[in-house]
Amino acid sequence: MAEKTTDFAPLAFPRDSAKPVMTLSKAGHVFTLTMTSPPDNRFNPTFVKSMNEALDIVEDWALKSHRGEPCALITTSSSDKFYSNGLDVMYLFKNPDTWFISDQYLQLLKRVLLFPVITVAALNGHTFAGGLLFALCHDYRILRTDKGLLSLNEIDLPSSLHPGMAWIARAKLPPTTVHPLIFEPKRYGGQAAVDAGLVDAIAPADQLLAVARKWADQGAPKVARAGPIVSELKLGTYADVVEKLDIRMEIDVRKFMKPKM
């Protein structure tokens, strides 16, 4: 099947930065957002801002400039070891921003959960804590067969979970997965992650993006036909999660987390 010649030049974020933390490219109807923030794609203000800028472009494409055309989004990582290790706790320790989690990170989770195109997370490495919650906010998850574990390891940090964070797991996962995931905390990889309902499929490393692409291609026509109704359906389906993600709480990581260096 011949693909349209690329109508979108790849971009890096932050724009004009020597060390981009994210790139956005497009092939056919599918955008791919690649997290490139070493070592492990942790969420801090620059990372969140860059991601929002990339998402702005996709959203504008799908709902405005190319409205009525198929469009989908894959997210993945350039690291061989990590998809994402969650919140940048070291950054938050050094630069206390007690509203970062509520106003930036959780709002980003909400944005992805309600995103107007079908989203596929190509999990090419470990996906822990806030990184797993980010992945769970996608429509679908494809996991690398041979490598990469999924875990919600807050209990071991130790850290509690903001209501919205806990509710993503409750809404998206079978109850028999939720409890061990949070309270052991159980780590899932390969076929076990599929069986537990954490991911939709697994694929060998060299086929991961191709498989993610298949799922994205299948979902791309949705926004073409339904436009803003895709987001409306997501809001209707996950209204309880959104409500909890919108709860604003001041969180000082120095008070309740003791990260190991």
Place this chain on the structure above:
Amino acid sequence: MSTDFVPISFSRNSAEPAVKLAKAGDVFTLTMTAAPDNRFNPTFVKSINDALDVVEDWALKSHRGEPCALITTSDSDKFYSNGLDIVYLFQSSDTWFVADQFLKLLKRMLLFPVITVAAVNGHAFAGGLLFALCHDYRILRADKGLLSLNEIDLPSSLLPGMAWIPRAKLPPTTVHPLIFGPKRYGGQAAADAGLVDAIAPADQLLTVANKWAEKGAPKVAHAGPIVSELKKDMYADVVAKLEIRTEVDVRKKMQAKM
């Protein structure tokens, strides 16, 4: 037991019954007969409610303390129900039908005082699948009949109560593909996905449905109105969302293909 109930038809108009209600043993069977595909419009909803009134009165009043259960099915070989009557909604300006009649009927089924079994003998799409999900149990024809929530392709959003029924009744790993695929499930796949409780060949569908109904029939005999109360406790969140009144103007929201 000899039949103690004479079958009744509830008319769509003077000539065409929309719903038939019959009884054998302790089990009522409500057969949807609104050709071609049992779509929900005011007359159909009224007919179903009239039939449900008869069952409810029997179980809680006139034959209180006796076993009673309800099977619903369709006389169409192809469809259980295809959901809302979009043509009607387009042609009328009845913007409160969905909230005040359809959702109210879903709530009634969800909380019905006797055990209910949907014998899904054909396709159950959109509102028809939501109706089936509001039953206690679903038996699906093994060889034919697909289940789908195809709102995303119409395209149409789901009212809060409509979205909450799958959230409450189905595994999360089924909910998302069902709504956003939209994935269609049939046969054993529907059972594996938690959409139905069992499958049966076409010629055994009603027999199997009857087995499930007979097992549930003693509940209301023993528990009376507590069956409904339990349903309300278990699905309080779904009920709360079904009660949200939203005006729906399909002419504005949908580009339905006739």
